[in-house]
Amino acid sequence: MSGPDEVLDPKDEKDLFHQGVISKLFPSNNMGLVRTESGREVPFSFEFVILLGEAKNPNDLREGQEVGYDLGWT
Numbered sequence: 001m002s003g004p005d006e007v008l009d010p011k012d013e014k015d016l017f018h019q020g021v022i023s024k025l026f027p028s029n030n031m032g033l034v035r036t037e038s039g040r041e042v043p044f045s046f047e048f049v050i051l052l053g054e055a056k057n058p059n060d061l062r063e064g065q066e067v068g069y070d071l072g073w074t
Contacts, residue, residue: 017068025063032061034069042069 020034023041030046046058052068055061 017070020067020069022061022063022065022067025061027059030058034067042071044069 018036020036020042022032023035024033026032032044032046033041034044035041049058049061051057051060061067
C-alpha cells in the first residue's frame with residue numbers, strides 16, 4: 001500500500017499512466033494537446049497538470065515531450 005508521501009521510482013511512473021506526446025502548447029491560453037498512442041488529440045489545461053520528475057511548472061513542458069496522462073478529470 002502506498003501513502004501520499006511515497007516517492008515513486010521513475011520507471012514505475014510509466015506503469016501508472018497512459019503514454020502520449022505533447023503535440024501542441026498554447027502558453028498564452030494555459031492549454032495544450034497530448035497525442036495519445038492511438039493518435040487521438042486530447043486537450044489539457046495547465047491548471048490540472050500535476051508534474052512528476054524534473055519539470056517544476058507547466059512552462060517547462062515542451063512540444064514533442066513524452067508524458068504520462070490520466071483522463072480521470074474529463
